[in-house]
Amino acid sequence: MAFIEIEHLEKTYQAKSGDTEALKDVNFSIEEGEIFGIIGLSGAGKSTLVRCLNLLEKPSGGRIVIGGQELLKLTDRELRLARRDIGMIFQHFNLLMQRTVLDNVCFPLEIAGVRKRQARVEAVTYLEQVGLADKALAYPAQLSGGQKQRVAIARVLASKPRVLLCDEATSALDPQTTQSILQLLKEINERYRITMVVITHEMSVVEQICDRVAVLEYGRIVESGRTREVFDAPRTDAAKRLIYTKAYSETQSEGSGI
Amino acid sequence: MSWDTETIKMLLEGVRDTLYMVLFSTLFGYLLGLPLGVLLAVSDRDGIRPRPVLYRILDIIVNILRSVPFLILLILVIPLTRLLVGKSYGSTATIVPLTIAAAPFIARMVESSLKEVDRGVIEAAVSLGAGIRTIIFQVLIGEARTSLLVGVTISLGTILGYSAMAGVVGGGGLGDIAIRYGYYRYETGIMIVTVVVLVALVQILQAIGMMLAKFLDRRRV
Structure with missing residues (x-):
């Protein structure tokens, strides 16, 4: 059995104006230590999918x-414990x-009940790993975007997860x-063997760090396989659109996925 | 009436009584209003534990309490005041209606402060396995602390205004002096001085509150 198994995942949003099926019969599995990419256009259901994986969104x-x-x-209670793993x-840190x-x-x-003193000592080592030990006493507002994401990574490492979802x-x-x-994420993946699920609309991100990739379109996975193979020879129209318009899609900035 | 030491003494006592009423009413108001505000923020439709029925009930109670004019409330709660304090006039007695008027007001302030907290930050906490207590205390209250402090400042000012109104029924403090001397005895001088002192008090409380809020805010560099 794979480390992450998703079977027949469905998500329907109910509204007065009618139901919206955000995810339709989504199936995939991820091996331990793998970096798995999920790509798709805005509105394909990527964020919904990744948010279902820790039940921020209830399928x-x-x-x-x-x-x-x-x-x-x-x-x-069990879910809270599971979430620590x-x-x-997030996009906005x-x-x-x-x-x-x-x-x-x-x-x-603190959530895990570690004593304050001990927690601080440990936190510093995580900050060192993301190269921000010198900013320990700064406030997030004083940091650049990249630095904020490094802090977020140090924070998530502190809960010693086995899976990392990157939305x-x-x-x-x-x-x-x-x-x-991306380099930092790759390092972390290799060092701790953390399994990663990477949601993005940036093809280059997938190309660089994902072992395997799934293409999501209108809430369905239409294609998946090893990154190299999918990128070299996309089979479906959805994948072709994403990959061949790579240059175009990268200039597009996507709004908040939250 | 001449500006002798008696008058000055009376005014100083008025200031003391007013501050006594306002500070204690705000304190008790928060003891009731803070948990109520948290409950409102948490149980609302997009709160962290949506409980639509509970929210609706609390919402209605708060609205009803807030729409009763303070002067009426002052009279309505006299039996309760007698029960709690033993008499229905004077500064200590006024704390009872002031607290009852302040609590729902404070609950609304707290609710709106907590609802300003970025959803993303709450989700990050949930994703880290935080329980509801951690989210309320560390995330909601922790992140909204400057806004909450601004709320305290506004509450103090509002309660100060109410406390002056209580002068009509012998509530003690500056409002009492303004009514007894200024209104009943036509001593306009004293009335004006009292009002000026009240204005000064609000200004001072406001300035201190805002300074503290700014001092504690880390969102700006």
Whole structure:
């Protein structure tokens, strides 16, 4: 059994104006330590999909098994514990603005019940890993976008996750900063064998770090395979559109996926 | 009436009584209003634990309490005041209606402050496995702290205004002096001085509150 198993995942948003099917019978599996990309145009359901993986969004049906645990069958308490194993980083970083960088990294340790002193010592080591130890006492508002994402990465590492969900994590960053963040993610993947799910509309991101990729269109996975293979010989129209208009899609900046 | 030491003493006592009423009413108001505001923010449709029925009930209660004119409330709660304080006039007694008027007002202020907190930050906390208590105290209250402090400042000012109104029924403090001397005895001088002192008090409280809020805000460089 793979480390992450998604079976028949469905998500329907109900509204007075009619139901919207955001995800339709989505199936895939990810091996431990893999970096798995999910690409698609805006509105394809990428964000909904990744947010279902830690139940920020409640699926309407299907099964989500991560590390042998079936998420939809957990109690609230079990789910909170499971979430510590499933980290997430966001397009807009989502740091606590009233806390220092160090205290942001301490936050998951507080949740885990680590003593303050111990938490600080540990937090510093994570900040060192993302190259921001010198900013420990700064506030997020004083940092650049790339630095904020590094803090978010240090924070998520502090909860020692086995999975990292990246929801458009580089979409708000310039190309150069994107490169450095991708490199950092790659390092983390190799060092801790953290399984990663990378949601993006930037093809170059997928090309650079993903082992495998799935193409999402109108809430369905229309194509998936090894990144190289999909990029070299896309079979479906959706994949061709995404890959052949790569240059175009990169100049597009996508709005908030939240 | 001449401006002798008696008058000055009376005014100083008025200031003392007013501050006593306002500070304690605000304190008690927050003891009731803060949890109520948290409950409102948390149970609303897009809150972290949506409970539409509970929200609706609290919402209506708060609205009803807020729409009762303070002067009427002052009289309506006299039996309760007697029960709690033993008498229905004077500064201590006035704290009871002031608290009852302040709590729903404060609850609304708290609710709106907490609703300003970025959804993304709350989601990040949820994704890290934070429980509801952590989210309320560390994320909602922690992140909204400057806004909450501005709320305290506004509440102090509003309650100060209410406290002056309580002078009509012998509530004590500056409002009481303004009514007794200025209104009943036509001593306009004293009335004006009292009003000026009230204005000064609001200004001072406002300035201190805003300074603190700014000092504690880390969102700007």
